Amino acid sequence: MFRIWRVLLLILSLAILSYARSSTGNSLLVVLDPSLSKDNYSIFFKGLEEQGYELTFRAPKDVTPAIIQDGIASFAHVILFTPETKTYAKDIVPQALVDLLSKNTNVIFALGSKQTPLTSLASEFSLILPPPGTPLISHFPERDTPATVVPIPVSFPSPALTSGLSPVWYSGIPFALGNNPLLVPFLNAPSESFAADTTEDSGADAIVDAAERGGEGLWAGKDMSVVTGFQTIDGGRALFVGGIELFSDEFAKKEVTKGVKSGNAQFARDVAAWTFQESLVLRVDGSTHHKVNETQPGDKYTTNDHVVYSTHISKYNPTTCTWEPFSGLTDMQLEFTMLDPHIRTSLPPVQGKPGEYSVTFRIPDRHGVFKFVVDYKRKGWTHLHSSTTVPVVPPRHDEYPRFLSAAWPYYVGAISTSAGFVIFSVLWLAGDDRGSRRRKGAKAE
Amino acid sequence: MLAYSLPSDISPSTFVNTASLVRIVALGLISAAAISSRLFAVVNFESIIHEFDPWFNYRATRVLASKGFYEFWNWFDPTAWYPLGRVVGGTIYPGLMATSGVIYNILHALNLPVDIRNICVLLAPGFSAFTAWATYMFTKEMKDESAGLLAAAFIGIVPGYISRSVAGSYDNEAIAIFLLMFTFYAWIKALKTGSALFGTIAALFYFYMVAAWGGYAFITNMIPLHAFVLLLMGRYTNRLYVAYCSWYAIGTLSSMQVPFVGFQPVRTSEHMAALGIFGLLQIVAFAQLIRSHVTSKQFQDLLFVSVISAAVLGMAAMVLLTYKGWIAPWTGRFYSLWDTGYAKKYIPIIASVSEHQPTAWPSFFMDLHMLTFLFPFGVLVLFRTLRDEHVFVIIYAVMGTYFAGVMVRLMLTLTPCVCVASAVGLSQLIDTFMDPREPDVGEEEEKEDGSSTTATPSKKAAKKEKNAAPVTGVGAIDDIVSTLSIAGGLEKDKSAKAKTGIFGLDTRMVVLFNTAAMLLFFVLHCTWVTSNAYSSPSVVLASSNPDGSQHIIDDFREAYYWLRMNTKEDAVVMSWWDYGYQIAGMADRVTLVDNNTWNNTHIATVGKAMSSPEEVAYPILRKHDVDYVLVIFGGLIGYSGDDINKFLWMVRIAQGVWPDEIQEPNYFTQQGEYRVDDQASKAMKDSLMYKMSYYRFAELFGGGQVVDRVRQQYLPKQGPTLDYLDEAFTSENWIVRIFQVKKEDLLGRDLKSANGFAQGKKRKRSKPPVKRRVLA
Incomplete structure (x- = not known):
């Protein structure tokens, strides 16, 4: 009897485990270069497995499992731990990777300092990589590690990251960010750091000369990013990490200062959670509109009607794996648009109704085909877009005063x-x- | 003395009865001919709505038939002029739809389940029969029944009218010409009899006309003009006063009930003439009253003072009202009637319509054939008697001729007048040569004196012939014709005519045979023109195979059906405005602009999108939620009415709104030629229209010479590429091409570089944005 209970409990716990944390699915493909050992990243992978992801490993040159089968993405998420890989199997080409994102698959890219297909793909995401072979270097703070292994304090508070993280050990390339609003920087290089192909002081003049000749200035400072997310227009998420060592067991265990463990493990989990659509995921459950004092939505409105527009928004909760009503957005706006917004008003949460946002307004004195538009775009958060078309008509012949x-x-x-x-x-x-x-x-x- | 003998043993009542029977039969035959000659379109093609505007009328009629009149009145169409929408009830003349709706409801009440489409298709031929009848009535008032029958026969088959009323040409003009003629008839009748009843009938038909066609302004100005001319000729009568006032008061009040017209009759310049004449008539009537009460000298002083002051006051009021904006200034369409170059300069949208172009000379012959030269003769004949109603036709002839010369479409308003005048002229000619009397001075005069005492004209004629002619067997028809002609119109001229005339039978025969032959050729010409030129639905094209059989080109319906079946129901289709009604009617999709060209800016927006490079056009397309772009391309099959040939109008209209961004000269070559081949200008080659038209065109020729069959030019073998649009559909003969607008790029790139990436092009390494300069 006791044994049966134990078996049942085991099954239950397994069921919970296999229940994905992600809002989009739990299958995860890890493309791992043969030169890298799976064991070096065991903390990261184990963490993912514990969260309920089903990991499938594959080498870049393997033919199966294909990332896209018959036009359908085979996995919900893909991790590309192939920083130095130059040749892939036929199914992994930059175009296919972008295609993956369009199929709402989330991808983590680990970049290296060599010129690979991934580095040229990065420029499609408005990332500007330094010339090959120029890792991030910082001589501060003084430490016993090489200059290319840099402790980076998490100074950039993104809501996706756990607050109060210790500095993160980093080794890899930095990159500049283009002018793209879809980029979500998570970790920027320290102010004292720069990218160069030498750590020797004697080469300093050469670096400055090269920087001048190239007309690019010095690849330096805190505007460089090392870990950056990217959320596509459709909501697919990608993560670019300049160095794969960030995820390694070695860096996770390494102490930053005496007695203080590095933030690597938690940071890696946080950014992976963001990428795999666990955190900062919102959705519009639905929106309705109706005239004041009515309940049914009208198929058309008359000019100067008073209407109520309300929308319901949920946020994904990764711990319970459910969508929960979310009233935390305070800066949402509603636009009543025909070509241009005729009315732009704030859409505040309704007290006492979780997840409900509502506003009442008077339709302008202008007939036409209008749209109720909610367009909420904040860095890191899922972009909310909802558009409802409704014709606004002039009064009927018998609606004028007699x-x-x-x-x-x-x-x-x-x-x-x-x-x-x-x-x-x-x-x-x-x-x-x-x-x-x-x-x-x-x-x- | 008579040229040929007439039967004398027929009683007068037999004459009258036979004559009216023949008239009825003739009218019936004319109606049948009018209807059946308009059915070429149905026989050659099928029962289908033609061209562009009729598609909207048809769609509106369906709404009216299915939802009832009040819903129709309040119909707001959110699928047209996206996203502005169109208040249909207040921007159309509902007469046509209401007519079809009434017919539809009557037929269904009689348990005749006729499809609304067939009612719409056959409405125009049906009303052409009414037009023939109304023209008969009108011409009868001008001369006599025989002229009326001739006029009815002319209007029944004349191409100038058929061009707008073949089966399937479901447009306002289809019923408007009938209403025009009947209103004129009622007006003439009212004027002749001084009857308020006929004035009211004229007003009611005027109201119907206002509800049916924007051309009602023609009546609004013709009748006052007639009244004014009569006043100037010193022909003021109380009959004129009664007729005009009853027409104007009732007509204007009722016309204001049409929502589209509203307060225009009291506020726009086009209607001011009618109002002014109304006021003038009151003054004149009042003056007449005064004159009957005071002496002549006093009256003349009074008249002088009051005329001067009234004129000054009236002018001042008009100027003040126009200045204050109470009376709208003349509209562009009106100016373009007087200055043919006006539209091209200031309102390209009006000039771009082919039926607004000035008429070419050959089209007068094409549309009117021999009536072209019978017409002046008829007017001349009218001058000879010049009764009040003749003045009307003369004014109509002058105005109608001018307007027909200015605009092709106004040929339609000229045609009835031409038919009436020609019929009067021709009937005069036939009368003269049919008249059996020969000029024999002494005898004739005696006879005239003897017969003119009898009461009714027909009796008098019959009697006279009885006296004159010994019993001999002559053809009965000749007899009746001559009886009619003598009975109807010639009494007045009789004394003058008696001394002149035609001698012998042979001279008569020569002229009459010639006339008959001309009429025959006229019929042949009308039939030929109708079947060849005016019966094409233009939705379906026809060409002939080498063996002479007919080959149907059905690309339009193919493409519209594709849209209907393969796109989202609320998909927005952008095309040049010509095809708006067809897309709405056949594909049932949302359109940006259509043939109701009420918003010039919106049309210019489409013109700008079409004439700009892709990257400029794309934000415009996205802003208007455009999903598909439709272009008409005739280069493969040689269909000359395609969008590349209309392209310059798009450029011009866009230039009118954005003169800084779009300039017409940029679309010509250095030498000022309009070319599409490799010498085409850069703006031309980059324009969205050019790219869409010739996208993948070169592939058809498999590396051979790429020929555009419309413009007879050789295109470069490397065709244009598209980054922001995808080809979605191309019809069998490439006439209709539909392109889908791509969504914004997933990664926020511009679509050109996204496309480059997808095709595997390497991107140049970009540099980080330099925020500060490096210290030297």
Whole structure:
């Protein structure tokens, strides 16, 4: 009996484990270069497995499992731990990787300092990589590690990251960020760091000369990023990491200062959670609109109607794996648009109704085909977009006021003319006739 | 003395009865001819709505038939002029749809389940029969029944009218010409009899006309003009006063009930003439009253003072009202009637319509044939008698001729007048040569004196012939014709005519045979023109195979059906405005612009998108939620009415709104030629229209010479490429090409580089944005 209970408990725990943390699925393909050992990243992979991901490993040159089978993505998430790989199997080409993102598959890219297909792909994501063979170098703070292994404090507070993280050990390349609003930087290089192909002080002049000749300036400073997310227009997420060592067991265990463990393990888990659509995932459950004092949505509205627009927003909760109503957005706006927004108003959360956002407004005095547009785009968060088309029509012929006080002169005119006509007719018929007869009679006489 | 003998043993009542029977039969035959000659379109093709505007009328009629009149009145169409929408009820003349709706409901009440489409298709031929009848009535008032029959026969088959009323040409003009003629008839009748009843009938038909066609302004100005000319000729009568006032008061009040017209009759310049004449008539009538009460000298002083002051006051009021904006200034369409170059300069959208072009000379012959030269003769004949109603036709002839010369489409309003005048002229000619009397001075005069005392004209004629002619066997038809002609119109001229005339039978025969032959050729010409030129639905094209059989080119319907079946129901289709109604009617999709060209800016937006490079056009397309772009391309099959040939109008209209961004000269070569081959200008080659038209065109020729069959030019073998649009559909003969607008790139790149990436092009290594300069 006890054994049965234990088996049942095991099955239950397994079921919970296999329940994905991600909002999009739990299958995960790891493309791992043969030169890298799976064991070096055991903390990272184990963490993912514990969260319920089903990891499948594959070498870049393996033919199976294909990332896209018959036009359908085979996995919900893909990790490319192939920083130095130059040749892949036929199914992994840059175009296919972008295609993956369009199929709402999330991808983690680990870049290296060599020129590979991935480095040229990065430029499609508005990442600007330094010339090959120029890793991030920092001589500060003083430490016993080489200059290319840099402790980076997490100074950039993204809501996706756990607060109060210790500095993260990093070894790899930095990259500049292009002017693309879809980029979500997570970790920027320290101010004192720079990218160079030598760590020797004697080469410093050469670096400066090269920087001047290239016209690019020095690859240096805190505007360089080392870990950057990218959220596509459709909501697929990608993560670019300049050095794969970030995920390694060695860096995870390494101490930053005496007694303080590095933040690598937690940082890696956080960015992976963001990439795999566990955190900062929102969705619009639905939106309705109706006239004030009505409940059914109208298929059209009349100009100057008062309407209520409400939308319901949920946030994904990775710990319970459920969508929960979310009232935490305070800066959402509703636009009532025909070509241009005719009305732009804030869409505040409704007190007492979790997840509900509502606003009442008067439709402008303009007929046309309008759209209720909610377009909420914040860095890191899922972009919320909802557009509902509704025609706004002029009043019907019987919806205008019947009597206008301004028209009294006309009413009076019409009534007096009618009355005058009646009186005239009466006088004509009664008075004139008799008169003429009398006159006729007089003539006859 | 008579040229040929006439039967004398026929009673007068037999004459009258036979004559009216023949008239009825003739009218019936004319109606049948009018209807059946308009059925070429159905016989050659099928029962289908033609061209462009009729598609909207048809769609509106379906709404009316299915949802009822009030829903139709309040119909707001969100699928047209996206995203502005169109208030249909307030921007159309509902007469046509209401007519079909009434017919539809009557037929269904009689348990005749006729499809609404067939009612729409056959409405125009049906009304052409009414037009023939109305023209008969009108011409009868001008001369006599025989002229009326001739006029009815002319209007029944004349191409100038058929061009707008073949089966399937479901447009406002289909019923408007009938209403025009009948209103004129009622007006003439009212004027002749001084009857308020006929004035009211004229007003009611005027109201119907206002509800049916924007050309009602022609009546609004013709009748006042007639009244004014009569006043100037010193022909003021109380009959004129009664007729005009009853027409104007009732007609104007009722016309204001049409939502589209509203307060225009009291606020726009086009209607001011009618109002002014109304006021003038009151003054004149009042003056007449005064004159009957005061002495002549006093009256003349009074008249002088009042005329001067009234004129000054009236002018001042007009200027003030126009200045204050109470009276709208003349519209562009009106100006373009007087200055043919006006539209091209200021309102290209009006000039771009082919039926707004000035008429070419050959088209007069094409549309009117021999009536072209019978017409002036008829007017001349009218001048000879010049009764009040003749003045009307003369004014109509002058105005109609001018307007027909200015705009092709106004040929339609000229045609009835031409038919009437020609019929009067021709009937005069036939009368003269049919008249059996020969000029024999002494005898004739005696006879005239003897017969003119009898009461009714027909009796008089019959009697006279009885007296004159001994019993001999002559053809009955000749007899009746001559009886009619003598009975109808010639009494007045009789004394003058008696001294002149035609001698002998042979001279008569020569002229009459010639006339008959001309009429025959006229019929042949009309039939030929109708079947060859005016019966094409233009939705379906026809060409002939080498063996002479007909080959149907059905690309339009193929493409519209594709749209209907393969796109989202709320997909927005952008095309040049010519095809808006067809897309809405056949594909049932949302359109940006259509043939109701009420918003010039919106059309210019489409023109700008079409004439700009892709990257400029793309934001415009996205802003208007465009999903598909439709272009018409005739280069493969040689269909000359395609979008490349209309392209310059798009450029011009866009230039009118964005003169800084679009310039017409950029689309010509250095030498000022309009070319599409490798010498084409850069703006031309980059334009969206050019790219869409010739996208993958070169592939058809398999490396051979790429020929555009419309423009007879050789295109470069390397065709244009598209980055922001995808080819979605191309019809069998490439006439219709539909392109899908791509969504924004997933990664936020511009679509050109995204496309380059997808095709495997290497991107140049970009540099990081330099935020500060490096210290030297």
